[in-house]
Amino acid sequence: MTTPTAPDSMYRNDEGLGIWEHRGKVAAVGVGHAPTSRRWDGRPETCVGAITIDALRKAIDDAGVAPDQIDGLVVVPVTTTGAFWEAGKPLPMDVIQSFNQTDDPLDGIAKLSAEWLLKNMPELTNVNFTMYGPGCMSNALNVTAQAVGDGLTHTCLVVKSWHNFEGRYYQGGANAGAALPGTPAITQLWGGPASYSTALQFAEYCRKYGKTHEMMAPFMENSRRNGLRFPEGYWAQHRPEELGPEDYLASRWIAKPANLFDNDIPIMMSGAYLFSTAERAADMKQKPVYILNHASSNTRPRSLLPTLDEVEADTARTGRKIYEGAGITADDLSFENMYDGFSLFHQFHLEGLGYRGIKFGEALDFYQTDISIEGPNPVSPSGGNVGSGRSRVWMHTDCIQQLQGRAGARQVTGVKPEVGVSGGPMPLGGNYTVWSASPD
Amino acid sequence: MAKQGVDPDELTQPFWDAANEQRLVIQNCVDCDRLQHPPSNTCRDCDDGGALEWKQVSGRGTIYNYGVVHDCPVRLLQEDQPFNLAVIMLDDDPGIQMYSHLPGVPVDDVPVGAAVEVIFEPSANGQLVPEWRVIDG
Structure with a gap:
């Protein structure tokens, strides 16, 4: 089976599309997470392929579905956190030989194909739909929701995994070389780290609105607090440290x-989920969480980096798309779980949504109020990547678990969990999902 | 600051050749007469991918924004940390940005909004690279 990358037609990029045609007819049911670790220790049972199988099996079990009932699999094929298998480095043959392989020996170690997963999950005997959602879980969720809604699959797994090797983030490779090819040199010669673009947008934001970096502290503290209540997360599992x-x-x-x-x-x-039609989901083990809409932004900046004007225009546009397709307004959101990795752009997402009525330039003031899970205005109840490490998954898991009423110590108590929104990654260019406890 | 060398490729050869002649050129779409940077094989704004040319620009701009890099992924630049990394907007089209280390400007003392002009500095393999300096007064 050849797995295609999702075509553009799977995404809802434009305004004016109206209510999503499958609103309330697709549901998430099962959730599965593998244990986290800081870096791969080289063992077969902890490689990215193995932990993906673990997460998928947990999602299947969580939903209470027989594996042979699953007919779809959506995968994010890229798994790197910024760590790559260096050219010339010997292949880990003991790991490779522990699994059924594809043509690529690094499949399951430094990348992930649907083919590799199906070769190593023999219980998935009836999968006849596979698709790649590039980038991150937010993208793959949009693909999965649309695929189930369109009838391409009726019971579909979706998974996003990350590998992290020894060595420093994005160091080595071209960054350690004597010269760069001409095209990447135009953007990379100056050595900006990954968070540089976001840092500049934040700097411009602070200058424009008279805000400071210190005003981020309550958001960071709240996010770590929520993350420490996320037993699937890295900080909770390995370093239960608050961030005052x-x-x-x-x-x-x-x-x-x-x-x-x-x-x-x-x-x-x-992290993995099991999606199904609302009808089928009604008979599964967990309470269905209904998808009211998915929306995307494929906006690109005019030049090297998005300006604040470009960011604000696009987050506002994204907010309108999210609400239009779901048939809701900002007032309907019980909580928000927009992306936060990097933390300095979470406020752009909040302001674009108009969460709790906040406008451009007001989010950092909002952070100085009660944004806890116990209050009336929960901000990032998942704790996001700040609270649990880089995954771009926690926000989605939290939306599902909050609306199922099984978020445990993170369960919001200051609001009734009825509708949530999650997605990202970047303020320009992202994918978003609106979740609901009810199909209506 | 010593930058990595540059091996021009097909797409960017005219940009780097012009830099070696101490000229700044930017891609321009012949059809929609709009500059674009970074370069691409097609116009990003024309649906049919308009024809592209390289257009010499004035080499003047303003400092739009900046950050201070303390933890750089590029090995060659790490000995110069912390350093300024600014975004310049071209006077010819303020939507077009270029990076600069702002040679001569103290770290984290960057005059946002100040006028700058292009200069060209040798990289590790001798390829000249556009940089920007603040125009006095």
Whole structure:
């Protein structure tokens, strides 16, 4: 079976599309997470392929579905956190030989194909639909929701995994070389780290609205607090440390005004969900969480980096698309779980949504109010990547679990969990899902 | 600051050749008469991918924004940390951006909005690279 990348027609990129045609007819039911780790330890049972199988099996079990009832699989094929298998480095033959392989020996180690998963999950005997959602789980969720709605699959797994190897993030490779090819040289010769673009947008935001980096501290503290209540997350599993304002603000700079904690920590992880039609989901083990809409942004900046004007125009447009397709308004959101890795752009997502009525330039003031899970205005109840490490998955898991009423210690208590929104990654260019406890 | 060398490729050869002649050229779409940077094989705004030319620009601009890099992924630049990394907007088209280390400007003391002009500095393999300096006064 050849797995295609999702075509553009799977995404809802434009305004004016009206209510999503499958609103309330697709549901998420099962959730599965593999244990996290900081880096791969080289064992077969902890490689990215193995933890993906673990997460998928947990999602299947969580939904209470027989594996032979599953007919679809959506995969994010890229698994790197910024760590790559260096050219010339010997292949880990013991790991490779522990699995059924595809033509690519690094499949299951430094990348992930649907073919590799199906070869190593013999219980999935009836999968006849596979598709790649590039980038991150947010993208793959849009693809999965649309595929189930369109009838391409009726019971579909979706998975996103990350590998992290030894060595420093994005160092090595071309960045360690004597010269760069001409095209990447135009953007990479100057050495901006990954968070540089976001740092500049944040700097412009602060200048325009008279805000400061210190005003991020309550958001960071709240996010880590929520993350420590996420038993599937990295910080909860390995380093149960709170992140108070003093620790946050004393952290070293990476690309000022972005410091170490504004950059999410790269980890090994895998998260999976089981989606189905609303009809089938009604008989599964967990309460269905209905998809009211998915929306995407494929906007590109005019030049090297998005300006604040470009960011604000696009997040506002994204907000309108999210609400239009779901047939809701900002007032209907019980909570928000927009992306936060890097932390310094979460406010752009919030303002674009108009969450709790906040407007451009107001989110950092909003952070100074009660944004806890116990209050009336929960911000990032998942804790996001700040709270649980780089996955771009926690926000989605949290939406599902909050609306199922099984978010445990993270369960929002200041609002009734009825509708949530999650998605990202970047303010320009992302994919979003609206989740609901009810199909209506 | 010593930058990595550059091996021009087919797409960017005219840009780097012009830099070696101390000229700044930017891609321009002949059909929609709009500059674009970074370069691409097609016009990003024309549906039919308009024809592209390289257009010499004035080499003047303003400092739009900046950050201070303390943890750089490029090995050659790490000994110069922390350093300024600014975004310049071209006077010819303020939507077009270029990066600069702003030679001569103290770290984290960047005059946002100041006028700058292009200069050309040798990279590790001798290829000249556009940089920007603040225009006095």
